[in-house]
Amino acid sequence: MAELSPIQPCLWFDHQAREAMEYYVSVFPNSRIDSIEEYPDESLDEHFAGMTGRVLSGRFTLNGVEFTCLDGGPVFRFNESISFVVACADQAEIDDYWSKLSHDPESEQCGWCKDRFGLSWQVVPANMGELTRRPEQIQVMMRQKKIVIAELEDA
Numbered sequence: 001m002a003e004l005s006p007i008q009p010c011l012w013f014d015h016q017a018r019e020a021m022e023y024y025v026s027v028f029p030n031s032r033i034d035s036i037e038e039y040p041d042e043s044l045d046e047h048f049a050g051m052t053g054r055v056l057s058g059r060f061t062l063n064g065v066e067f068t069c070l071d072g073g074p075v076f077r078f079n080e081s082i083s084f085v086v087a088c089a090d091q092a093e094i095d096d097y098w099s100k101l102s103h104d105p106e107s108e109q110c111g112w113c114k115d116r117f118g119l120s121w122q123v124v125p126a127n128m129g130e131l132t133r134r135p136e137q138i139q140v141m142m143r144q145k146k147i148v149i150a151e152l153e154d155a
Contacts, residue, residue, distance in 0.1 A: 007086075011069040012076050013117065021069060024062055027100045029116035034059040034066075034085045046105055052124065076120050090125070091149045098146045108145035136152035 013020055018036065033113040036058045039051035054071035061067070077083040086101075088094045101121045102113035111124040124147055125131060132138050140155040141147070 008066050008068055011067060011078075011119065012072045013055075013069060014074045015054055015071050017058050017069045017071045021060045023116075024067075025060060027097070028062040028144045030064055031062045032060065034061055039071075048073060053115070061143075077120040078120065080107075080112070080114075080120050083122050085122040085124065087126040087128075088123060094125065094147055094149070096125055097121075105145075110141055110144060111147040113132050113146075123147065 011017070011020070014030060021033050021036075025033055027089065037056050039048050039054050040058045042048040042050065044061055051071065051073075056070060058069045060069070086097050087098060099122060100114060101115045103109060103116040104114040104118075107114035108122070110130075111122050113123060114120050128147075131149065132141055134155065136155040137152050142153050144151065
């Protein structure tokens with residue numbers, strides 16, 4: 001078994017861990033599903049009831065970053081207090097990730113979006129700090145949903 005990264009995000013899904021892994025590896029380059037362990041026989045423990053075929057532990061890599069996930073049931077849901085930053089080289093890359101990750105228009109603001117599983121992403125230019133140095137640039141960013149680099153540069 002391969003060694004785990006010293007720190008690794010773990011994503012708790014209701015029952016869509018396998019679907020989410022497949023989706024995320026299709027979105028990001030240099031990505032793969034590393035392993036999937038399914039729940040053991042449900043007769044072993046009451047907590048396993050109804051979990052047959054679901055993901056007990058999934059390991060996947062997104063563009064070189066290792067993740068773990070599981071199907072844990074509906075007890076916990078994602079919220080905006082945790083998000084993942086996608087640093088993009090240019091507008092084309094922002095547009096590409098945005099089109100794949102943003103599935104909830106009500107949650108879009110300042111480069112933040114929410115995917116179809118409810119996970120929040122910040123899709124921003126790698127040089128975001130340079131593009132938001134002046135008050136005028138910050139005001140433009142605050143009105144944006146998806147970041148438009150040219151608008152920040154022109155501010």
